[in-house]
Amino acid sequence: MNALEELRSGRLGEDFVKLLYRQLAVAAVRGQFPPPDGHGSWSMEAVLETAHDYLVDSTNYAGLTEIAARVEDEPGLRNYLTAALTNYLRAAGRRTTMGRLVRRLRDRLSEDDRFAWVPAGSPGAGNVMLSGQSSVPYGGPLAELAEAAAAVEVNVVRWRSSSKREGPLADTPALMAMSQAMLRKAQGSLSVPQLAEVMSRRLGVDPRSIPATIPVEDLGENLAVDMERHSSGRFDAHNLEVADALEVIFDELTEREILVLSALHEPIRIIADQTGMPVSTVGAVKQRVQLKLSTILREYHEADAETIAFAARDTARQHLGLDPV
Structure with a gap:
C-alpha cells in the first residue's frame, strides 16, 4: 500500500508519514520559514514536532481527506501536500x-x-x-x-x-x-x-x-532518498529540495524530452546531430522542455532554480548513460 492508498483508506501508515515529513522539510526550506520555538534549525526533531502538530489539528486532517479525493496519483499527492504544508507553515509562522x-x-x-x-x-x-x-x-x-x-x-x-x-x-x-x-x-x-x-x-x-537555518540536519535513515543521481549523496535540506524538484520535473517529461534535456545547453542543430531527430522536431521539443522547466521552477529562488536546472540536465544524461557536462 503506497502513501495515496494509505490516505484514501483513512489509515496514515508508514509511507504517508514519510512523505509528510519529507514534504514538510521541503516546504520549510523552500519558503524559508523559521523552525519551531526551541529549535535552531529544521532538524529531524523540529520536523517531527511540526508534523505532529499538523496532524493533531482536526481541520488539517479533514483537508488531507479532501486531498485524497482530488488527486489521481502519487505526484499529485506530493504537490497538493506540499502546498497544504506551505499554507500551514505560513499561518503558524504568522501566529508565532x-x-x-x-x-x-x-x-x-x-x-x-x-x-x-x-x-x-x-x-x-x-x-x-x-x-x-x-x-x-x-x-x-x-x-x-x-x-x-x-x-x-x-x-x-x-x-x-x-x-x-x-x-x-x-x-x-x-x-x-x-x-x-x-x-x-x-x-x-x-x-x-x-x-x-x-x-x-x-x-x-x-x-x-525570517530566514531558516540551512542546511538542515539529517532527517534520519527512514527518510533517506537517493541523491546519487545529482549530488555527492550528502543528505541535507538543500539536497532534499533539489530531489523533490527533480521528481516533479521528470514526472512531466517524456523520453524524447529527457533526451533533449540532456543536451539542452547545445544549439538545436547539434542536438539534432546527437539524437538523430529532425531539426524541426528538436526545435519543438526543446521549446516544450524549456516551457516546462520555467513553469516548474517559477516558485523557486533564482539561485535554487539555476541549481535545479543544471541538476535536471545532469540527471537526464545519467539516465541515458552519458557523461556529465
Whole structure:
C-alpha cells in the first residue's frame, strides 16, 4: 500500500508519514520559514514536532481527506501536500510572530507612563489607553487606524541572515509612537492584539522573511532518498529540495524530452546531430522542455532554480548513460 492508498483508506501508515515529513522539510526550506520555538534549525526533531502538530489539528486532517479525493496519483499527492504544508507553515509562522509582537508590546506599554490600562469592571477592561484620555473601547474598523500607524517612521531591526534569532521587527520608540498615534486616532482604548494586528500590516510581518537555518540536519535513515543521481549523496535540506524538484520535473517529461534535456545547453542543430531527430522536431521539443522547466521552477529562488536546472540536465544524461557536462 503506497502513501495515496494509505490516505484514501483513512489509515496514515508508514509511507504517508514519510512523505509528510519529507514534504514538510521541503516546504520549510523552500519558503524559508523559521523552525519551531526551541529549535535552531529544521532538524529531524523540529520536523517531527511540526508534523505532529499538523496532524493533531482536526481541520488539517479533514483537508488531507479532501486531498485524497482530488488527486489521481502519487505526484499529485506530493504537490497538493506540499502546498497544504506551505499554507500551514505560513499561518503558524504568522501566529508565532504575532504572539511575540503582542508580548513585546504588552511589556513596553507597561513600562511607559504615556499609557495606562483600563481597570477591571470598566468597559474594555484590560485594554490600553493614553494616560488621562478616554477609556471607551474603539468600535470602528481596524483599517481606519492603519493610516495613523503608516505615518510613523519605523526603524526595522534586522539580524544578520545567518542569525538563529529573530529580529524584534521594530525598535521600541517606533512601537510606542505607533501605539500613541493609533490611540489618538481611536479616541479611546484598544486591546494589545488590536494594536499588534495593525502594526503587523505596517511592518509587513511575513514569516517567510525570517530566514531558516540551512542546511538542515539529517532527517534520519527512514527518510533517506537517493541523491546519487545529482549530488555527492550528502543528505541535507538543500539536497532534499533539489530531489523533490527533480521528481516533479521528470514526472512531466517524456523520453524524447529527457533526451533533449540532456543536451539542452547545445544549439538545436547539434542536438539534432546527437539524437538523430529532425531539426524541426528538436526545435519543438526543446521549446516544450524549456516551457516546462520555467513553469516548474517559477516558485523557486533564482539561485535554487539555476541549481535545479543544471541538476535536471545532469540527471537526464545519467539516465541515458552519458557523461556529465
